[in-house]
Amino acid sequence: MDLDFERCYRAVDSRDQRFDGWFYTGVTSTGIYCRPSCPATTPRRENVTFHRSAAAAQRAGFRACRRCRPDAAPGSPEWDVRADVVGRAMRLIGDGVVDREGVPGLACRLGYTQRHLNRMLIAELGAGPLALARTQRAHTARILVETTGLGLAEIAFAAGFGSVRQFNDTIRAVYGRTPGDLRKARRSGPGETGEIGLRLAFRAPLHAPATLDFLAARALPGIEEVDDHTYRRGLRLPHGDATVRLVPRERWVGATLRLTDVRDLAPAVARCRRLFDLDADPVAVDGLLGADPALAGMVRAEPGVRVPRAVDGFETAVRAVVGQQVSVAGARSTLTRLVRAADRAGRSGVRAADLTGFPSAEVVADLPDDAFGMPAARRATLRALAQGVADGKLDLHPGADREEAVAGLTELPGIGPWTAGYVAMRAIGDPDVFLPTDVAVRRGAAVLGLPDTPKALERHAQRWRPWRSYALIRLWRAAVLHG
Numbered sequence: 001m002d003l004d005f006e007r008c009y010r011a012v013d014s015r016d017q018r019f020d021g022w023f024y025t026g027v028t029s030t031g032i033y034c035r036p037s038c039p040a041t042t043p044r045r046e047n048v049t050f051h052r053s054a055a056a057a058q059r060a061g062f063r064a065c066r067r068c069r070p071d072a073a074p075g076s077p078e079w080d081v082r083a084d085v086v087g088r089a090m091r092l093i094g095d096g097v098v099d100r101e102g103v104p105g106l107a108c109r110l111g112y113t114q115r116h117l118n119r120m121l122i123a124e125l126g127a128g129p130l131a132l133a134r135t136q137r138a139h140t141a142r143i144l145v146e147t148t149g150l151g152l153a154e155i156a157f158a159a160g161f162g163s164v165r166q167f168n169d170t171i172r173a174v175y176g177r178t179p180g181d182l183r184k185a186r187r188s189g190p191g192e193t194g195e196i197g198l199r200l201a202f203r204a205p206l207h208a209p210a211t212l213d214f215l216a217a218r219a220l221p222g223i224e225e226v227d228d229h230t231y232r233r234g235l236r237l238p239h240g241d242a243t244v245r246l247v248p249r250e251r252w253v254g255a256t257l258r259l260t261d262v263r264d265l266a267p268a269v270a271r272c273r274r275l276f277d278l279d280a281d282p283v284a285v286d287g288l289l290g291a292d293p294a295l296a297g298m299v300r301a302e303p304g305v306r307v308p309r310a311v312d313g314f315e316t317a318v319r320a321v322v323g324q325q326v327s328v329a330g331a332r333s334t335l336t337r338l339v340r341a342a343d344r345a346g347r348s349g350v351r352a353a354d355l356t357g358f359p360s361a362e363v364v365a366d367l368p369d370d371a372f373g374m375p376a377a378r379r380a381t382l383r384a385l386a387q388g389v390a391d392g393k394l395d396l397h398p399g400a401d402r403e404e405a406v407a408g409l410t411e412l413p414g415i416g417p418w419t420a421g422y423v424a425m426r427a428i429g430d431p432d433v434f435l436p437t438d439v440a441v442r443r444g445a446a447v448l449g450l451p452d453t454p455k456a457l458e459r460h461a462q463r464w465r466p467w468r469s470y471a472l473i474r475l476w477r478a479a480v481l482h483g
Contacts, residue, residue, distance in 0.1 A: 313396025
């Protein structure tokens with residue numbers, strides 16, 4: 001989105017929530033920055049500046065509004081779907097890569113020099129990687145201050161700050177209050193010991209039943225649990241295991257986290273947001289898909305259907321390989337056997353409560369033949385996949401280069417366009433994947449009166465670009481509901 005003054009000011013004047021996360025409003029008369037939907041009185045034109053990121057607003061000397069909490073706004077859908085370096089960088093920063101590996105690590109992952117990466121991010125977002133990571137650290141620290149009983153010094157280092165002084169200075173600069181003031185002002189005390197509760201914002205509408213139905217059909221015992229209103233699962237995070245409970249509400253998704261290490265808060269939140277596709281722009285997606293008469297009825301009946309993404313790219317790739325040419329129920333049975341075999345093999349990691357994360361690539365690569373319960377050729381595919389991820393030759397993170405990831409997958413024996421496309425859609429976040437040869441897709445197409453032959457369906461799907469992944473989810477859902 002270009003920061004055209006008139007367009008941005010109209011969004012602010014109308015308090016349009018759809019633009020939250022797209023840009024931020026700096027108010028020179030007060031020194032604060034807000035999200036477009038801030039309920040405060042609309043500032044005068046001469047007192048307004050617009051910024052592409054919260055970090056850019058902070059860099060310009062503004063502090064976060066205490067009323068609208070712009071740091072808690074949903075992320076920009078642009079950075080969620082873009083495949084270029086800036087989009088990939090934003091996803092990696094959101095996952096905490098700068099905190100763990102520094103700017104050199106981020107630049108290395110992206111294949112650019114630090115200087116060139118810094119120049120690109122400033123040009124697009126008005127702030128470099130350090131400033132963007134600093135903004136995220138401040139938000140993480142605020143959550144920990146307001147929702148846990150941890151000491152402030154513990155929170156400083158858990159959020160990624162290099163010192164307590166840096167933590168204090170940043171919180172004061174971003175929020176206009178000290179960490180101690182934030183703790184005194186919190187509305188309620190910390191929850192159950194060890195739990196962190198927060199609200200994950202999204203752009204309405206969100207059709208939560210579609211996401212929960214999709215995840216429930218594929219839920220693996222010991223890793224996931226789903227009922228009509230709640231999703232629970234184990235996570236494997238950079239510093240340890242965790243569990244999360246997600247409960248969709250009218251205006252946000254409630255998240256309750258149990259972390260082995262609080263340094264994993266930012267990556268845990270980023271992965272939960274990706275799983276429920278909370279940074280999507282459903283108005284843009286539904287506007288385009290609803291223009292097709294074949295999909296218009298579904299879009300009207302169920303607005304806001306998202307693409308269930310992934311918390312672990314390797315897990316999604318394994319699920320895709322196992323699910324080749326078998327039913328969802330059959331794949332679930334085989335995957336359950338694989339997970340139990342990994343447990344018996346004594347995989348590394350601490351089990352968090354009753355759920356745990358999917359086994360790592362290293363563990364799967366070392367499992368014996370009888371753990372897989374599948375033909376030798378498919379077993380060899382899984383081993384090659386696991387070895388590629390374990391060796392770092394195959395990157396399936398949302399910050400990966402999509403074309404390189406797909407090329408790397410299809411080079412493995414037994415992985416073709418369907419599997420690579422499925423992984424690109426769910427693990428890497430490509431919004432424009434279409435799988436015309438998929439049996440359920442063709443069945444859903446037939447239900448909706450669309451062509452059900454792969455070539456004809458592929459041609460028709462061109463009108464759904466760049467949101468074919470969302471059309472794909474709707475066709476799968478049509479097959480389940482009406483097939």
